Each structure stands twice: as structure tokens, then as C-alpha cells.
Amino acid sequence: MKISNLHLPESLVESYKKKGIEDLYPPQEECVRMGLLENKNLLISIPTASxxxxxxxxxxHKHIENGGKCLYVVPLKALAAEKFxxxxxxxxxxxxxTGDLDKKDDFLGKNDxxxxxxxxxxxxxxxxxxxMNMITCLVLDEAHLIDSEDRGATLEMVITKLRYLNDNMQVIALTATIGNPKKFAEWLSADLVTSKWRPVDLKEGVFFSDTIYSDTEEKKIKTPTKHDDANLCLDCIEEGGQCLVFVNSRRNAEGFAKRMAKVLEKSDFSDPELEIIQKKLEDAAETEMGRILAICTGKGASFHHAGMKKDQRQIVEQGFRDGHIKVISSTPTLAAGLNLPxxxxIIRDYMRFKGxxxxxxxxxxxYRQMAGRAGRPHLDPYGEAVLIAKGRESANGLYEEFIDAPAEDVKSRLDDESIITAHILSLISTxxxxxxxxxxxxxERTFYVYLNKKSKYLSKIVDNAVEFLESAEMITRLGDQLSATEYGNLVSRLYINPVTAEIITEKLKEKQNAINEGEKILLDSSKTGFKEEEKENKETVFSDIGLLQLLCTTPDMYTMYVKKDDLPVLEKFFYEHEDELWVGLSYDTMEEDFAVLKTAMLLDNWINEIGDETICTRFNVGPGDIYNVVESMKWLLYSxxxxxxxMAPDLRVRVRxxxxxxxxxxxxxxxxxxxLRNIGRVRARRLFNNGFSSPEKIKNADFSKLSAILGKKIAEDVLEQVKREEHDYPGSDYSKKENGSGFSE
Ligand code: ADP
Structure with a gap:
């Protein structure tokens, strides 16, 4: 089917032509036949890269031509950027x-x-x-993630709400292979398009001893090393290909890359471009992990996981796309979204630890998502997905368990009452x-009810949720009428679980009361001369680590895994800081309590300017982990x-x-x-250590001294800011928030 015959806007057809795309692939043709361009809802379940x-x-584009507006929903921020x-x-x-969750972003509505x-x-x-009431076409990328444990419920609510708001909206759901596509399609009132067609043939097989066994052939490979995974990589590289090796942990990803780098070093393989990539990674490296990444990559073997920083990941991805890096060992995160065939x-670790x-x-x-990464269209003659068997027995088992097995059904994640409660609050509040x-x-319009037909339990669930929200003073009930309180609206807009909000509110109120009582004593005791002691008491009521620990216990914060080696450090910290903690530790929940404590400690290190490298060693994490945990905590602290x-205005300055x-x-x-604008953690520390502890001190500074610290340009800018003698500096967070969200100090 020719794209030029589809009556699509000329600009689109031209842009495809430029990329050499003139004919539709067979599954794409099927979509058109099924009414893709005639506003039909479709669930499209076809392989990766088709x-x-x-x-x-x-x-x-068809919608836009007719004056419509389209919403394209993706699971990851990185994918949003790719699609953009x-x-x-x-x-x-x-x-x-993809930014802050409490902004309306009205300007976005101008887009198509x-x-x-x-x-x-x-x-x-x-x-x-x-x-959002004007959406005529909703695209759901990776729609099977409605099944995702932590994020599926939100996707389900988004779909339900948008369909509720926009009557004739076309829904196009793109999904990986799933076990129950018919059910999912029925819920979406969609027709189903399924196909096994792929632009590059995929051979799936199991490796055992020295042979890859697949349905069509048995392929013997050379075994120059004693490791199956490395031999499989070498074999592919010698034939001009590249390999992805999926393993089950970051440590294994790094370990394999190190081993593979040594193997490549001894082989004939070389590529001068790798030196340049290595240099880039060395420049981006701030930790031991970063330096190891640079060294391995320089030899042609790299790794990829969520503990790496974004720029490190991007350098590795580009180096692989350009064909220089020959092997990437990766945790399964890479299989989920990125287009990196x-x-x-090689699916080396098909077993994973589950608590x-x-x-x-x-x-x-x-497995299918990983296997689907095999074969680069137009570049590889075929793609190969290989599972490594531990023995002859397991070779047969792997066939049954993965290659020939049907994919799992998708289910609804609204089956958790605390999640339903959060969404109910938002439904009332909005x-x-x-x-x-x-x-x-x-x-009743949700996938949850569609699958479970549990309407009779539904009213009970709703009653419980409404009761909780009412007792937490997030909603009020007047007869049958429900409405959100100011507090309820805030919680809904902040996009946090009502349980989280309750945990925060209760503790902050308790602390505020304690402080107020302390203040009373403070006043009284001033007469009796105990002022200093009481002041100390007031300080200890509020502690940074206490607040961080509290927030780490909420359902909106994930916590770090505690390893055996961490225990002595955690115990020591606990005994030294017991008075400052806001939540007690219990023998029954020791594992979770220590995970909370470890996460809070890491964050406390971060706000005390402990360097990335020390944090990584101390807590057994990568720089990407620090970034992720800080990002989550930033939002919770803002909330x-x-x-x-x-709710506790006396504490707002401390929390802020x-x-x-x-x-x-x-x-x-x-x-x-x-x-001050342009002053972040590094420059601020440099200024402080040179005696400039406040904007006032900078005002009287000798310019040459200031520019020695900051560089001429920034020194000029900073001086200009402080001389303006404004109460709020341009870069002040206080003024920014005031403009952005009506939140002022
Ligand atoms: P998927 O989303 O199914 O994983 P993509 O849409 O990303 O796949 O397509 C994979 C690649 O195939 C892209 O580079 C895309 O430009 C190309 N492609 C898509 N359709 C065609 C076509 N009809 N002819 C040639 N190339 C195509």
C-alpha cells in the first residue's frame, strides 16, 4: 500500500519520502484497512520495530488536518523526548x-x-x-503498562477520564504481545490488530555447550574462552554484528562488561573512534563506576543501567548506534523503552530475585521485549535472540518457558484500596x-471493573475511601453531595497519596504543638534563667533527618535496598541519632525500617554536601541512584x-x-x-569558604577577588544582582514559586 495514496497531509508524506518510507509495512496496512484513518479505536499488538x-x-496528522488535537502518552520521560x-x-x-506535577501548563494547549x-x-x-477536553485522538504507547505495579493505575484512570470527557475521541493503543488482547480491546471499544510480522527475521534459540539450537537450525560456534556469554558475543562480532547481553543486576552488567573488555582487548578487534568515546566518558566520570565504564567502553564493551547518569547513558547509546561499541550488557530497563537494536x-539471566x-x-x-530488540532493520540480515541454558535439561525447559510460552494477561492495578482512594479524591476535587x-x-468504566465485574464490591470500596477522606478532612459530605476541602484540593493537586498527606500533616501538627508548648516554657523559663536549655529543646523538636525519615516512610517514596554490610552502619547511626528520629523502629518491620533509615541517611548526606563518590561507596549505589532518590524527595519536600x-505554619520556614x-x-x-542567579552548590561553597557568606558581604567585595572565585562574567552578574538591593533576588526560589504556583513565604 502506497503512503501517497492515503490522502494524508502533503508535509507528512514528504517527510516520510525523505526517509525512504513510501510503502506501508503489512501490519500498518492492516491498521489502515481496519479504520485507522476513519476514527476507529484500535488496539495494535504487533512486534517491536514493526x-x-x-x-x-x-x-x-489526519486529526490535526480536521482541526483536532492529539495526546500521545508514553511511559518514560526519556521516551517522551525521543518521540518529541x-x-x-x-x-x-x-x-x-513531563515536568512538575502541579502546573496547568495552559500554553501546551496551543499544540497539535x-x-x-x-x-x-x-x-x-x-x-x-x-x-484536555478538546482531545480528539489519544495514543497510548506501551499500553500494556496498564499492568505496571506502580504506574498502571494512573494510566488506567487517565484513559477512563479522557474517554469520559471526550465522547468521540479516537483511541489508538500500541502494545507489546499480551495474553488477553481481546479483553483489553473490548474495554477500549477497539478493534484488534495483531501480527507476528517483523521487518527483520527473528531467530529464537537456546545455547548449550557450543551450539545454538533453534527451530530451523543448529549453529556451532567457536569457544575460545571458557565463558558462554563471551563466546556468543565474539562469534557475532566476528560476523560483523553487535550484541546486547541482558543480566539481572547492575553489578552483573558491570562485571560482564569488564570481562568482555578483556576478551576484546586480546582479540583482533580495534576501532580508533572508541578512544574518542572513552575520552567523553572519562570527562563525564565522577565516580569509580564512571571510570570503569570509560575503560571498558574504550575496548568496545560497555554497560547500561539506571545507576548511571543520563549523559553517560547517552554517550553509550550513541556509541552503540554508530556501531563502535560492540557489546552492551544491561539490566532489563533497556528492553522496556529504548530503541537500541x-x-x-543474549538473555543470560532469565531468573531474577523477588523479595x-x-x-x-x-x-x-x-523475554519477548528483550528478544524483540534483535535485528537492526536495513543493517542486519536477521536478528537472533539466544537464551543460555545451564544444562541439556534446562535447554528444553527454556523453550517451553519462554520461546513457545504465551504472553501473560494484562490486569488492572486499581485493585489496591489506597490507590483507589487517591484517585477518588482527585475525581471529587476536579x-x-x-x-x-x-x-x-x-x-464502573474502568478496566478493573470491566475485568472483574465486581460492581457489588465496588460500592463498599467507594464507601471506605469516602469515609477515610472525610475523616482526614480532605472532603466534606452534604447529603449525597461530595466536595473537596481546600486541603483535599491541595493534596490532589500535589499528586501525592492521601495517606502520605496524612502522615505529613499529623506529624507536623504534633511537632508544631510541641514547639508551641516549648515556647510557652521558653517564655516562662526566661524569668528563671533556663532560656538556653529550652532553646536547645526547641531545636531538637525539629530535625532534618527526622523529616527525611518521615517522608521516606510514606507510600510515595521508594526506599533503598539494605545489604548485610549496611547493618552495622545503620545500627550505629540509629543509636547516635535516636533522639532526632521522628519514627520509631520496630522489631517486626526491621527490614523496611532500615531501608527507610538508609534512604534518609543518604539524603541527609546529600544536603550536607558529602561528595557523590563518598555517597556511592558509603551506600553501595551509583550516581544515577542519588539523582533518582533526590528527585523523588524534592517533590515530597515541596509537598x-x-x-x-x-496545616502547621510555624514550621513552614524549616520545612522550606x-x-x-x-x-x-x-x-x-x-x-x-x-x-542568587547562577549560584549553585559549587559556586556557593567557593564563595562561602572565601568569606562571602551572604549577598551583603558580596556587595562590598573587591571585584578582582570575586572574579578570581567566580570568573569575570559571573562575578559581574552577581555584583549587579546584589547591588540592586532587592529583597528577592532574580534567582530566588521564593520569587519563582510565588509566580508559579501562588505559594509565597
Ligand atoms: P515500533 O514503534 O513498532 O517499535 P517504530 O515505529 O519505531 O517501531 O519503527 C521502527 C523503524 O522502522 C523506524 O526507524 C521507522 O522509521 C521505520 N519504519 C516504520 N514504518 C516503515 C515503513 N513502512 N517502511 C520503512 N521503514 C519504516
Whole structure:
């Protein structure tokens, strides 16, 4: 089928032509036949790289031509950026929304295509962005993630709400192979397109001894080393291919890359470009892991996992796409989204540790996603996915367990009452529903109820949720009418679980009361001369580590895994700081309590300017972990700050201070300095250590001294800022927040 015959906008057809795309792939043709361009809802379940994005793009351009607006929902921020560049420069306006969750982002509505994550889409709905009522085409990329444990419920609510708001909206759901596509399609009122067609043939096989066994052939390979995984890689590289090796932990990913680098060093393989890539990685390296990454990559073997920083990952991805890096060993995160195919995919670790269960096989869907990465269109003659068997017996087992096994069904994740409660609050707060009965009928439209037909339990679940929200004073009930309180609206807009909000509110109120009582004593005791002692008492009521520990116990924060080696350090910390902690440790929940403590300690290190490298060694983590955990905590501290403003105003300055320290990774003494534009943690520390502890001190500074510290340009800018003698500096977080969200100090 010729694309030029589809009556698509000329600019789109031209852009495809430029890329050499003139004919549709067979599954794409099937989508068109099924009504893709005639507003039909479709669930498209076809293999990776068979052109799903192009299908969605054609439909979106059709809508835009008719004055419509499209929302493209992706699971990861990184994927949003990838799609943004793919959709741009084709004659339509494209916007991307992945940022802060409490903004309405009205300007986004000006775009024809808005790319967003499901969390951001939900928050835009909660913040009542008007243009969300104007969506004519909804694309769900990786729609099977409705099944994702931590994020599926949000995606399900987004779909349900948008369908509720926009009657004739076309839904295009793109998914990996799933076990129950018919059910999923029925819920979406969609027709189903399935196909096994791939642009590059895929051979799936099992490696045992020295042979890859597949349905069609038995291929013997050379075994120059004693390691199967390395031999499989060498064999593929000698034939001109590249390999992805999937392993089950970061340590294994790094370990394999080190071993493979040594093997490549001894082989004939060489590529001068690798030196340049190695240099880039050396420049980006701040830790031991970064330096190891650079060395291995320089030999042609690299690794990829979430503990790495974004720039490190990007350098590795590009080096692989350009064909220089020959092998990447990776944790399964790489299989989930990134478009990074290789000729041979080796699934080395198909067992994974699961708390409470020990080692369990990975899901079939995950195996398929990994296998689907095999074969670069136009570059490889075929793709190969190879599982490594531990023995002859297991070779047969692997065939049954993965290659021939049906994919798992997708299920709904709204089966958790605390998650339903959070969504119910948002439904009330955003005025989606006004009465309990409406709540039930709205929830009846969800995938959860569609699959379980559990309407009779539903009213019980709804009753429980409404009761909880009422007792937490997040909603009020007047007869049948439900409405959110100011506090409830805030919690919904902050996009945190109501349980989290309750944990924060209760503790902050308790602390505020304690402080107020302390203040009374303080006044009284001033007469009796005990003032200093009482002051000390007041200080200890509020502690940074206490607040961090509290926030780490909430359902919105994930915590770090505790290893055996961590225990002595954690125990020591606990005994030394017991008085400052806000949550007691219990013998029954020791494992979780220590995980909370470890995470809080790491964050406390961060706001006390302990270097990345020390944090990584001390807590057994990578720099990417520090980034992730700080990012999550930043949002929770911002939320706590907003909540304290409303519920415990005496503490708001203290909470806000911790929020800003987390944002910049600084001690309290640097806070006055980071209010200045262009002054972050490093420059602020340099200024402070040179005696410039406040903007006032900078004002009288000798210019040459200041420019020696900051460089001429920044010194000039900073001087100009402080001389303006404004109360709020341009870079001040206080002024920014005031403009952005109505939150002022
Ligand atoms: P998926 O989303 O299914 O993984 P993509 O849409 O990313 O796959 O497509 C994979 C690659 O195939 C892209 O580089 C895309 O440009 C290309 N492609 C898609 N459709 C066609 C087509 N009909 N002819 C040639 N190349 C195509």
C-alpha cells in the first residue's frame, strides 16, 4: 500500500519520502484497512520495530488536518523526548509535558500533538487544563503498562477520564504481545490488530555447550574462552554484528562488561573512534563506576543501567548506534523503552530475585521485549535472540518457558484500596463526580471493573475511601453531595497519596504543638534563667533527618535496598541519632525500617554536601541512584512545604529550608547564596569558604577577588544582582514559586 495514496497531509508524506518510507509495512496496512484513518479505536499488538509509531503518527496528522488535537502518552520521560524529536519538523505544532506535577501548563494547549507521561496527563486532568477536553485522538504507547505495579493505575484512570470527557475521541493503543488482547480491546471499544510480522527475521534459540539450537537450525560456534556469554558475543562480532547481553543486576552488567573488555582487548578487534568515546566518558566520570565504564567502553564493551547518569547513558547509546561499541550488557530497563537494536540479543539471566519468593523466572512478556530488540532493520540480515541454558535439561525447559510460552494477561492495578482512594479524591476535587453514586458509575468504566465485574464490591470500596477522606478532612459530605476541602484540593493537586498527606500533616501538627508548648516554657523559663536549655529543646523538636525519615516512610517514596554490610552502619547511626528520629523502629518491620533509615541517611548526606563518590561507596549505589532518590524527595519536600504552610505554619520556614537544601544539595549556611542567579552548590561553597557568606558581604567585595572565585562574567552578574538591593533576588526560589504556583513565604 502506497503512503501517497492515503490522502494524508502533503508535509507528512514528504517527510516520510525523505526517509525512504513510501510503502506501508503489512501490519500498518492492516491498521489502515481496519479504520485507522476513519476514527476507529484500535488496539495494535504487533512486534517491536514493526512501525507502530508511524501508524499513530498518520492518524494524528489526519486529526490535526480536521482541526483536532492529539495526546500521545508514553511511559518514560526519556521516551517522551525521543518521540518529541521524531514528531517535530513535520508541519505540526508539537509540545512536551513531563515536568512538575502541579502546573496547568495552559500554553501546551496551543499544540497539535502533546506528548506526555501518564502521571503528567493525570496531573493535567487534576489541574483542570481546559484543552484536555478538546482531545480528539489519544495514543497510548506501551499500553500494556496498564499492568505496571506502580504506574498502571494512573494510566488506567487517565484513559477512563479522557474517554469520559471526550465522547468521540479516537483511541489508538500500541502494545507489546499480551495474553488477553481481546479483553483489553473490548474495554477500549477497539478493534484488534495483531501480527507476528517483523521487518527483520527473528531467530529464537537456546545455547548449550557450543551450539545454538533453534527451530530451523543448529549453529556451532567457536569457544575460545571458557565463558558462554563471551563466546556468543565474539562469534557475532566476528560476523560483523553487535550484541546486547541482558543480566539481572547492575553489578552483573558491570562485571560482564569488564570481562568482555578483556576478551576484546586480546582479540583482533580495534576501532580508533572508541578512544574518542572513552575520552567523553572519562570527562563525564565522577565516580569509580564512571571510570570503569570509560575503560571498558574504550575496548568496545560497555554497560547500561539506571545507576548511571543520563549523559553517560547517552554517550553509550550513541556509541552503540554508530556501531563502535560492540557489546552492551544491561539490566532489563533497556528492553522496556529504548530503541537500541542489535543483531544478537543474549538473555543470560532469565531468573531474577523477588523479595519473599527467591529466584523466579522473568515474565514471558519481558523475554519477548528483550528478544524483540534483535535485528537492526536495513543493517542486519536477521536478528537472533539466544537464551543460555545451564544444562541439556534446562535447554528444553527454556523453550517451553519462554520461546513457545504465551504472553501473560494484562490486569488492572486499581485493585489496591489506597490507590483507589487517591484517585477518588482527585475525581471529587476536579469535579469529575459530585455524588457517591456518580463515583460508582464512573469507576464502573474502568478496566478493573470491566475485568472483574465486581460492581457489588465496588460500592463498599467507594464507601471506605469516602469515609477515610472525610475523616482526614480532605472532603466534606452534604447529603449525597461530595466536595473537596481546600486541603483535599491541595493534596490532589500535589499528586501525592492521601495517606502520605496524612502522615505529613499529623506529624507536623504534633511537632508544631510541641514547639508551641516549648515556647510557652521558653517564655516562662526566661524569668528563671533556663532560656538556653529550652532553646536547645526547641531545636531538637525539629530535625532534618527526622523529616527525611518521615517522608521516606510514606507510600510515595521508594526506599533503598539494605545489604548485610549496611547493618552495622545503620545500627550505629540509629543509636547516635535516636533522639532526632521522628519514627520509631520496630522489631517486626526491621527490614523496611532500615531501608527507610538508609534512604534518609543518604539524603541527609546529600544536603550536607558529602561528595557523590563518598555517597556511592558509603551506600553501595551509583550516581544515577542519588539523582533518582533526590528527585523523588524534592517533590515530597515541596509537598510537605505546601502542606505545612496550610496545616502547621510555624514550621513552614524549616520545612522550606530542607526543601531548598535538597534542591541544591547544600548545608543551611549556603541558603542565602543560592538565591542568587547562577549560584549553585559549587559556586556557593567557593564563595562561602572565601568569606562571602551572604549577598551583603558580596556587595562590598573587591571585584578582582570575586572574579578570581567566580570568573569575570559571573562575578559581574552577581555584583549587579546584589547591588540592586532587592529583597528577592532574580534567582530566588521564593520569587519563582510565588509566580508559579501562588505559594509565597
Ligand atoms: P515500533 O514503534 O513498532 O517499535 P517504530 O515505529 O519505531 O517501531 O519503527 C521502527 C523503524 O522502522 C523506524 O526507524 C521507522 O522509521 C521505520 N519504519 C516504520 N514504518 C516503515 C515503513 N513502512 N517502511 C520503512 N521503514 C519504516
Amino acid at each position: 512501525g507502530k509509531t508511524l501508524v499513530a503518527e498518520m492518524a494524528m 524529536s521524531e514528531f517535530s519538523d513535520k508541519g505540526v505544532r508539537v509540545g512536551i509535558a 500533538i502533546i506528548i506526555t507521561t501518564s502521571e503528567k496527563a493525570d496531573s493535567l486532568l487534576r489541574n483542570r487544563a481546559v484543552w 542489535a543483531r544478537r540479543v 519473599g519468593f527467591g529466584m523466579v523466572p522473568i515474565p514471558v512478556r519481558e 469535579g469529575f463526580v459530585k455524588e457517591s453514586a456518580d463515583l460508582v458509575s464512573f469507576l 510537605a512545604s505546601r502542606i505545612s504552610y496550610m 529550608e530542607v526543601e531548598l537544601r535538597m534542591k541544591h544539595g547544600i548545608k543551611r549556611e549556603l541558603l542565602p547564596l543560592v538565591k
